[in-house]
Amino acid sequence: MEQNGEVTKRSRGCCLNWPGSPQAYAFCFHCSPMDTVRIAVVGAGLMGLSTAVCIPTLVPRCSVTVIADKFTPDTTSDVAAGILIPHAYPGSPSFAPGPCEAIRGLADSHGIIFKEAGSSRPLRPELTLCPDTPVHKQKQWFRETFDHLFSIANSAEAGDAGVYLVSGWQIFRSMPTEEVPFWADVVLGFRKMTEAELKKFPQHVFGQAFTTLKCEGPVYLPWLEKRVKRSGGLMVPQRIEDLWELHPSFDIVVNCSGLGSRQLAGDSTIFPVRGQVLKVQAPWLKHFIRDGSGLTYIYPGTSNVTLGGTRQKGDWNLSPDAEISRDIFSRCCALEPSLHRACDIREKVGLRPSRPGIRLQKELLAQDSRRLPVVHHYGHGSGGFSMHWGTALEAARLVNECAQALGSPAPKSKL
Numbered sequence: 001m002e003q004n005g006e007v008t009k010r011s012r013g014c015c016l017n018w019p020g021s022p023q024a025y026a027f028c029f030h031c032s033p034m035d036t037v038r039i040a041v042v043g044a045g046l047m048g049l050s051t052a053v054c055i056p057t058l059v060p061r062c063s064v065t066v067i068a069d070k071f072t073p074d075t076t077s078d079v080a081a082g083i084l085i086p087h088a089y090p091g092s093p094s095f096a097p098g099p100c101e102a103i104r105g106l107a108d109s110h111g112i113i114f115k116e117a118g119s120s121r122p123l124r125p126e127l128t129l130c131p132d133t134p135v136h137k138q139k140q141w142f143r144e145t146f147d148h149l150f151s152i153a154n155s156a157e158a159g160d161a162g163v164y165l166v167s168g169w170q171i172f173r174s175m176p177t178e179e180v181p182f183w184a185d186v187v188l189g190f191r192k193m194t195e196a197e198l199k200k201f202p203q204h205v206f207g208q209a210f211t212t213l214k215c216e217g218p219v220y221l222p223w224l225e226k227r228v229k230r231s232g233g234l235m236v237p238q239r240i241e242d243l244w245e246l247h248p249s250f251d252i253v254v255n256c257s258g259l260g261s262r263q264l265a266g267d268s269t270i271f272p273v274r275g276q277v278l279k280v281q282a283p284w285l286k287h288f289i290r291d292g293s294g295l296t297y298i299y300p301g302t303s304n305v306t307l308g309g310t311r312q313k314g315d316w317n318l319s320p321d322a323e324i325s326r327d328i329f330s331r332c333c334a335l336e337p338s339l340h341r342a343c344d345i346r347e348k349v350g351l352r353p354s355r356p357g358i359r360l361q362k363e364l365l366a367q368d369s370r371r372l373p374v375v376h377h378y379g380h381g382s383g384g385f386s387m388h389w390g391t392a393l394e395a396a397r398l399v400n401e402c403a404q405a406l407g408s409p410a411p412k413s414k415l
Contacts, residue, residue: 037062037403040246042264043256044068044235046077046217046384047377049224050392051254056231058396059403065250066228068257069239072221076258079277079350080385081299081306082215083166083288084149086142086183087383089133089357133357135182141390143186148389149213162219166300167211168288169193171204171335176292179206187212201335204291214288215385216301240264243365247372252402254375254395258353261378267359270379272351274312276324278332279304280342289335294382296331298339305342307332311382313354320347354381360391362398373402 037059041052044066052066072078152163171193184190193207201207225235240246243264246253261267282305290297299306307328325347333339359379365372377395380387 035061037252037406038250039064039252039254039399039403040250041066041254041256042068042240042243042246043258043260043378044071044225045075045256045258046080046221046224046388047258047380047392047395048254048256049221049228050388051256051377051395052228052233053224053231054389054392054396055254055399056233058393059400062403064228064231064233065236066233067236067238067240067246069237071235071237072225073218075217075221076350076352077221077384078217079275079348080217080352081277081297081308082217082220082301082385083290083297083299084142084146084187084213084215084386085170085290086138086181086386087294087381089138089381089383138387139182139186141387141394142183144390144393145385145387146186146213149215153213157223160219161223162216162302164214164302165211166214166288167209168290169197169201169207169209170290170292171198171201171207172292173204175206179208184208184210203334214299214301216303217385219302243372243374244367244370247370251406252373252375252399254377254399256377256395258378259351261353261359261376265359265363265374265376267355270353270355270359271314272316273354273381274310274315274317274349275308275352275382276310276312276320276328276347276349278307278325278328279346279348280307280339281305281344282339282342284338285336291335296328296335298332298336304344304346305339307339316351318349318351320349352381352384353378355379358387358391360394360398362402373405375399375402 039055039059039062041048041055041064045068048066048068052064055064056062149163150165152158152161153165158164165188167189179192180190188211190208190210193209197209198204198207229235240257240260241263243253243255255261255265257264259270259272261270282300285298285300285305288297288299290299295309295311297306297308299308309328310324325345329339329345355378357379359376361376363374363376365374375395375398377391380391
C-alpha cells in the first residue's frame, strides 16, 4: 500500500517480511487489494505449474506465486517421457469408509500422535494407512487430463505447448490380468492387436493398439510458466526449508514439492524411484512401443526418441550408469532393431516422487496462535503426466475451499 508517497507493509503480513529473492520483494510493489487471497505454490515441476495455472480459474480474487529451488529445464518432469498411459495406483472401488476411519478415530480418542521415525514432526495416520486411490478417481483425473491436452493438440498452441497425438502398441509376453484396462475408453481407437501386427514382436503373445497424447516436458513446462505469468503469477527461485517460512506473507500454501515433502510435510512414505532413459536421434520411428511391464519402452518425440527405462526404488543417484544405458539400448533394440542406427545418444536421470497413493489433501497447520492452510498435491510417481491436469483441478478446488474458509469463523475441527 502507498501512503504519502511511501510504500508501507500490509498489516496482515507483507512479502517484505519474507526473506526471499528480489522477485519476492518486488511482489510488494504490485500487492493486490486486502481482499485478495495470497497463494504460494511450492514446487515448479509439472504439478506445481499446472496447479498454479488452475488456481486463478477456480479461486476468485487471488494472487499466485510459484516458489522453487529448481525450474525447467532442471526438474524431473523435464526428463520424463511425457506419454499419457496411466500408471497403476493401488485402488478401491469407492470412497466408502474403511479401516482408516476406524484407526483415525481410535487414535484421536486416545490422544495418539503418529510421528516420523527419528523426528518430532507428527504424521497424520492416513498418510501411511490410507494409500489407495479409487479407480473411478484415477479414471476421472486421466479423462480430464486427456480431454484438456487433446484440445491443446487440436489448437494453434500445439507446437508451442509440445503436445501432440501419437499411436503405437503396448505388448505383453504373457496374457495380462486385464485385457481391457480402465482407461481404454479414454484413449482413441483402443483395440486388440492383430496377429499380423504381433508378428513384429515374436516374443510377445498379446498386444493393444491405441492412440494417446504425448507432452514434451522441456517444451510443455516453459509453456505452463508463460500461462502462469500471463495470469499475473510470479516465479520466485527460493529454497523453502519449512512451510512456516511462508507465513504470514501468504494466506494459503500449496505443497507440490514432490520428494521435498519428506521434509516439508513430514511424509516418510514418499520415496524416489530412479528412472534412467536415453534420448536418441531416430527420426524414422513414428509409433511408440511399450512392453506391458512398463520397464522397456520406445517413445518417439518431435526432437528425439526416448528409450527406457528403469524403476529403481529408493535410489537417489542422479548420475547416469553406463551399464544400465547399455542394457536399456539392448532391450529397446530387441523390440525395434532399426534403433541400432540411432545416433546422438544422451543419458538422462530423474527421481520419480512415489508413495503408496497420490496425496491430494487439505491440512491446517497450527503453531501457537498461528494457522496456515496447506493443500498437498504430490506423489504421482510414474503417472504424473497422465493425471496432472485432473489432479491440479482437484487441488485448485481444495484451495478454493481453504480460501472460502479464510473469511468464515474459525472451525471447531481441522480442515
